[in-house]
Structure formats: C-alpha cells, structure tokens
Amino acid sequence: MELDKEERSRVLVIGGTGHIGKHIVAASIHHGHSTSVLIRDATPSDLAKAQLLTSFVDSGVALIKGDLFNHESLVKAIKSTDIVISAVGPRQLAEQTRIVTAIKEAGNVKRFLLSEFGSDVERVHTVDPVASLYAGKVNLRRLIEAEGIPHTYVCCNGFAETYLPSIGDVTAVGAGPPSDKITVLGDGDAKAVFVVEEDIAVYTIRAIDDPRTLNKILYMRPPANIVSHNELISMWETKTGKTLQIARIPEVDLLEWIKEAAFPLNILLSLALSIFVRGDQANFEIEPSFGVEATELYPDVKYTTVDEYLTRLL
C-alpha cells in the first residue's frame, strides 16, 4: 500500500548537512516524506555547503532558517513536523537538551530520534576520552525517557566510510587502503559491524513511523557485514592478491597507548578499543524488550555488503 505524500509523516532533520544527516535528508525525500532541514545560514560562504543546500532545494527539501540556540526558531520548525531527527555532531550532542525543551513546548512530535548513529552507548565497554562522550549520550536517553517523548535510538554501528577505506585500521583512518602493513588492535577476532551511510539513512527513514521501533533501539547488523578485523583483512588480501604484514597491539598495550596518546589519537583509539577489541557492536543479544534489528524488520532493503564496499576500493 502506497501512501500519498499528504499521509506520510513530515520530517525535520537537525544537522542535515553533516556526515550522516545529508544521507538521511536524501532518504527522507526519496521515501516521499515532506522534509525540512534546519539551516543556520541559508547562504553559506563555502561552496561545498552551498552546493549541498542547492541540491536539497532541487530535490524538494524545505530549508528552515534557525538553530539550536534560537528557541523560537526551533519551536516553530518543530510545530510544522511530525518527526524530528537530530544528526548533530559530537560538539553539539549536549545541546540536544534544547531540542528536548522545544519538543516539549511544541507538543506535537510523534517520534524523536536523538543523534546516536554509532554503537549502543549503554552496551559499550571502553575508556576515556570516548567513555565520557558516550556517557553524555546515555544521559540524553534518560532525559527524553523522563520527559515521555516517543523515540527511537538508532544504533547503526560502524560507519563504512570511516572504517572500511583503511581496512579497519583506525591508526590510518583517513589514509586509504594499506599497501603492505596494517595495525590490528587486540587479537582481531572480535566481531564488528559496518554499514554504508546510504543504507543507514534508508533503515532510519523506514523506522521513523514504524510502531515496531517505537521507544526501542533500532540496531543495524546486516548479516554479511558482521566481520572481525582478521576476516576483513583476509577479504582484502583475497581481493588484492597481496598479503599484508600485520602489527598486533595487545589490549593491555592499547590501554597504555590511549593514556599516552595526545588528542585526537586518543579518541580514535578508545573508539577502537570498544569496536575492534571488545566487540561491543555484536557481543550481545538484541532482546525484544529493548531492541529490534533493521535487516529483520526491512528484509526488502538491499544493503551494500562489506564485500561489495571493499570491491569499490580496488
């Protein structure tokens, strides 16, 4: 059954020009939702952002001037939507309390999606500096639960674009594929989960007005994309026909390194401890009491596999 556009939920994205936000905006429009994006400055000085905003407008997105720090603008934007999706970056996580206040005042929001888009912050085992960042996200969950705001927490696990180009080597996170050596943290056997950004956006948009995801955690664990670092390296070696020299860093040494490392390497390493060493993205069962899994809910979505993504890197 196809719904008319008028019957579909209206979507407001805050942080819609960011890494994951822009994909969510695209998916929302593609799925026929009236979509608006909160924009601080409708005529940005930089070209890339201007082009993105132009593409939004061309595809039918409404740009709404406003920002987190302007309460009136926020309430006004929220009053004209059904669903609020926050995709703000780490620096603005704490400021989401301003969105909560505005949602309470507006009183009409059917679902609020906090900016999560990572591991389940209540089921991670890591250390500072990332532990504190995650603690802030947990506090936000408690706040919107206390306020009784209908919500879905989207735990998409690892962004493919962050981790896969370096074949999972977080010490080389922007460097592209390794040519002869790679660093593995821990024994490399813990399972991690990687999801391509476009797919994260599609699953997110599918979930926003699905009663099965109401007040639940939506996990993304595409079966073909749950892989250990060792497996990921093997897949890459098979594709390239070249064997990589692996430098293994035991967990105990990684813990010391995190303390020694200067900002921002310490951030990357404490993220990696959770994902690659402790396997926090796949080391627990998703119980119906708290969560649902995206590929089970939406089996018709044809997601990009890790294998396909690696082929693109060749």
Added chain:
Amino acid sequence: MELDKEERSRVLVIGGTGHIGKHIVAASIHHGHSTSVLIRDATPSDLAKAQLLTSFVDSGVALIKGDLFNHESLVKAIKSTDIVISAVGPRQLAEQTRIVTAIKEAGNVKRFLLSEFGSDVERVHTVDPVASLYAGKVNLRRLIEAEGIPHTYVCCNGFAETYLPSIGDVTAVGAGPPSDKITVLGDGDAKAVFVVEEDIAVYTIRAIDDPRTLNKILYMRPPANIVSHNELISMWETKTGKTLQIARIPEVDLLEWIKEAAFPLNILLSLALSIFVRGDQANFEIEPSFGVEATELYPDVKYTTVDEYLTRLL
C-alpha cells in the same frame, strides 16, 4: 647561580598524568622545584597510571588528592604553590574556569599557565570542528587577562610524538612510518614546527619564573625543527633510501573532506589544515609586544632535532 630548593618556585601541575603533563612534572622535579600533582584517585585501578604515580612519588613529587570539581581541594592545593600549570586535555579545557576562580580566591599565585601546548590559538586559520575548540581557548585567555592573573601562554606548536612517527601524514597519525605511500595536504610547502615532548616540558619549566615570559606568549620554534611536509618527507626518504609515492590533496578538496568526514577524522583534518596547509605555526613574526621564542631565551637547552627524531624511527 644555583638556587636552593627553598628559593625555587613551588609548582602545582593539574593534568599531570596526561600526554604532556607527565613530562612537565618530570622536568619540574629535575629542575629542583617542589612539585605537586593534583590527583583524583591516588590508587588508580589501571596499572599504567599506578606505575606513573609510583614513579612520581619515587622522584619526590607530592600527590595531592583533589580535582577540578572540588573547589575546596583546588583552593587548598593552590594555596601551597607559587606556580599553577594546567595540562588538562581537550575535554576539560572549559572547566579551567574553575581553576581561575580558585586562583582568585587563593590570591597567592605568581604565574598561571593555561593548558595551551599547541599552535597560537589567536593566530590560526582553520575551520570547525577545531576552530570551536580554539575559540574556547581564546576565551580562557581573555578571562585570565580580565582577572589580572599573571600568566604565560605556552605555544609549543606540534607535538613530535603526534606528527613525526607517520612522517607528518595526519591521515595515518597512529600508524607509524609509511612504507610506500603518503598523503600530503595542500602543496606541502607550508612550514610546520615539531617539538619533542621532553623539550616542551623543559622550556616550559624554564619559563615559569622568568620575568621575560610574564604575561607573554612563549613560542617554541627550534630553528632545526621548522620544516615543511615536503622537506620532512625528503628527510625520511634520504634516511630510508626509499622514495614514497605522494598523494596530494588540494586545499579546496580538503575543505570539502572536512565537512564530509565523520568524527573524529574531521578533527584531525581541521587541525592539519591549519598546521600543514596554512602554515599557522610559523607564518607570522613573533613581536616583542606579545611574544618570546624559547630557543632564543634558553640557548643552552640542547633540543632534539626533527632529524634526530626521525633517526629514532628507523
């Protein structure tokens, strides 16, 4: 003229177990200052930190229980010192207002060193997310100036341990030396400055009771350590006898990449824009009205050159 220990300034380090803090504690003790470190927990559960604290005590450091969020503990610790050096990490930068409040109340501090230890945040040209971090540091400078607190801002420029092991490739900041390819941001000709952590600590300690550094910026620009990325790569190629394949990313593409990149790669890239593309560590004259240069003030300090550091990496 050697001063007795009794005549030397007493030093309190806040953040003394961190990346640069632990070197400052060591240098302070080595230079004969009564040195204390504010410690949240004197019996940490992790081995690395416990070992560090033991080594502090063995070398004569006084551990003082207290933290930023306990005002009384802070005032008490500050009342027993002459110099306060903050070396707190990025997450606690803003909390340094608590130190300012405590210093005002204590009323006895001869010099306060904010946690700077990077580029001169008033002479950088970068974009978010790092631009916001730097703006916070600028605010702190204005605050302590408004409060009339005697100070020195230590702009040590680039930590050697952060940038040199990957031969200046910030996309591979924890990965160690490149074996065949390296990423260069911009044209690679902007001059950056790298200083080994132990030397940063020595210059810092030399400056704390030097009248020439009072209410000034102490820059570290060791002449042998002012090098462009291209020069750094050439030095490494000469040492290894191997030529690296260079992938160049123009500034305009880097600016787009920063917007696209997820946390925390976007932090690394916006730091790199300032250091490697725009040359913010060496693209201005140090005027006597605002600054002094460490190797000119302390020519007797034999610093580690970039060349020597690279040799250690072989």
